[in-house]
Amino acid sequence: MITRTIQTVCLVLLTVLLTGCPKPILKVEPAEAEETTPSEAAAEENPRVTAALQLTDQGRRLLEDRKPDKAIRALEQAVSLDPSNGQNYYYLSEAWLMKGSAAQAKEFNHLAEIHLREDSAWMIRVAQQADRIAELEK
């Protein structure tokens, strides 16, 4: 990304020097910079996020207890309150894996990937989950 920016800036400077044209306003802002996974800071600002985190935690614990249906309910509530928290989709995918449905697990894994891509630790888990789904599909 940095290389690309340097390349772009050099190209712009070269263009200005050679043509004498006004400097274009070039703002290629990767949308990634705007996204954040729910953090404590976000939770403090947004009460819905705080409440949703409680439900996410409930869902996770229910999964630990191998109660996928109850976990799905808690996680659905968490998604209702905070649809941008990718952890909910990750755990929903886990729940469907537990229930043996690769198709639904795959859809939620995909959503988890969309929402958690900024978090490298989570992305490893998401990738591992995708492998487990592929295993189930075989």
Next chain:
Amino acid sequence: MLKKILKYALLIFVLASLGLSIYGWYLANQVEKRFSARRWHIPSTVYSDTTLLYPGQRFNPDIFTKKLINLGYRRINHRPSMKGELQITPVELNIFLNDLKTPWRTRAGFPVRVISGHNKIETIIRIDNGDKIPILELEPEEIMQFFGPERERRHLISIEQVPEHLVRAVLAAEDHRFFEHSGVDFRGILRALITNLRHGAIRQGGSTLTQQLAKNYFLTPARTLTRKFKEVLLALIIELKYDKNEILEIYLNEIYLGQKGSVAINGFGEASYFYFGKPVKELTLSEAAIMAGLIKAPNHYSPYRDKARCRSRRDEVLQSMHRNEWLAETELQIELKKPIKAVGFNVSDTKAPYFIDYLTEQLNAFYRPEDLSSLGLSVYTTLDTQVQMAAEIALAEGLERLESSNPDLQRQAPEQKLQGALVVMQPKTGHILAMVGGRNYSISQFNRITQARRQPGSAFKPFVYLSSLAKFTPTTLLSNDPKSYTVDGKLWEPRNFEPVTEYTVTMKNALKKSYNLATVDLAMKIGLDQIVDMAGRFHFSTPLKPYPSLALGAFEVIPLELARAYCVFAAEGVQPFPLSLKGVLDEHDNILEQKHLNIERLIPPAEAFIMTAMLQSVVNEGTARSLKWRGVSWPVAGKTGTTNDFRDAWFVGYTPDILALVWVGFDNAETIAATGAAAALPIWADLMNAIPQYRSETEFKAPRGVERISVCSVTGLIAVDDCPEPIEEYFLAGQTPAEHCPLHVKGGIAGKIIENAKDLIDDNDR
């Protein structure tokens, strides 16, 4: 000869006895079957979703208080000490919570204090230990019971709940020798016969309670000797098989006691609420006598129909109680002086009736109607009764407002009145939070959200623009010039809603301003088959054909399917299955059915976001910009829709958290003379303002694969310093414009050519 006659008589007697025995045995079986089924006949109950409360949550105090009352909480003036008690002060609610019991969670009730300010929950504290609660779940609300084909609500009562004075009033009114006879009161029949002969008309009936029950259960209302014979036989069988208290309990739960609109009121449990707004055990003697008096002719003696007639009948019952020595003279005199007061009722008090119809359709896939009426199932749904209340109010008020602002829309006949429909969904989960399928369920049960097929008009345009995203960008220029098209040999000349001077327009602006000409131009460029394919992927079940008018929403859609299709834009390209049912439990709380959030990936998240960004511009600067001065100041994306001759007005709007579709029109497709922005959008705004708990007010977040750059608003190319109105625009990665704006480059050749051309046009104009 005599011997022969006797022989034949004996044979006839034996045969008749045999026949009667067989028939009696058959009836006994019928009674057994019917009564045992009926006695264990437990209606299925439908519940709303649970309600979450958390600190920092915005809420609508009026609707929330109603919700608590509907949940059965009783308002008191002191600190709650029992489950179900509620104390409301200006800054806090003290609630002794009821037990929460759902298939997924149970907890015992406990007292909480909900401290609020400025329509926002500040803190939730558990009163008994002072702990702060981060999130609280209120129990689901009972919406209705499936009881009989009319889905009536019925409060069943057991004989232990019935006060003695009610039993005596019923016996005094109908059958004072009930505990003495064996199903048929021959003394009573004789007395009735004498009375009727004396008056030369039928003044008195001799039917016992058991006979009435037999008549209600097994027989037609026809007055024939055969039917009377069967009635007597059945009554005797019932008395043989059941004890008096069992018969009385069934009678009190079954007897017809009046009419609430189109719904019959059966049983004292339900009637007690209908007439006096309380359970049977709280009925006063006078009220019990009124209700007992109703049995004879419920609608004739109804306190809602004629108070004087009702009073006279009540007095007869009280006098009869006195004659039977069940009421002392002094008590009688006190009761006779009491006025007749009924509590008043609302004919259409069925909650969310259109939602229930939709739910019933889903349930019928698993259960027969008779099973729903008898198996005692608990049906948990996605309905949020607060959203439902807000939706019903917003639609009713919106339609009234339209009628008062344009008297041409007023109709006398109730079934011809201006109609509207509204559905509210969570785009990420597909949960249907509220559904209002029409203006008045008691007049029309046609569900305009799930059954209507209406042209979506411009509300369909987003699917045209979406189909083009592989080739075009929001800044691609489209022709907005009038053109003619030949369709099936006929000339078709689309027009814009109003004449415009923009003959070339960017794709985003065309959608923002809902230009028809530019949209048809785009549709023809990308190919109509591609749009039909795209719509097919979105699960529109109505036929869509590759005609140019498809681009302008000329093919009918089902409103729920349109709402579901818009969910894809709000949910990163994923389409949820619309859910109304969450789960079904049997009477022993075993889970029979569970419906979970079910999703399908339809389009890439980046494309969904580009559509949302364009639809946000519709709200910020386009045809839906009036939302801003209707109090909607948070990020919303949406689209208005208006069909030819103003037959349909639409608005579909969403945030990352919630989506609502509003339709307004006449059932017979008469014009409503208003656009989607004027007719449907205000209803949407009213609804959203009334449910602040569903507003996170967060921005739509751009996913990977989207880039944002500053472009010239005129050329759509990369903005330069001198572009007068550079705008930030989102593009799919790899689709950002490669060139800089040539129009606003000082001294640039393109700029000069355009300036010269402008001068030339101006000269010609002069």
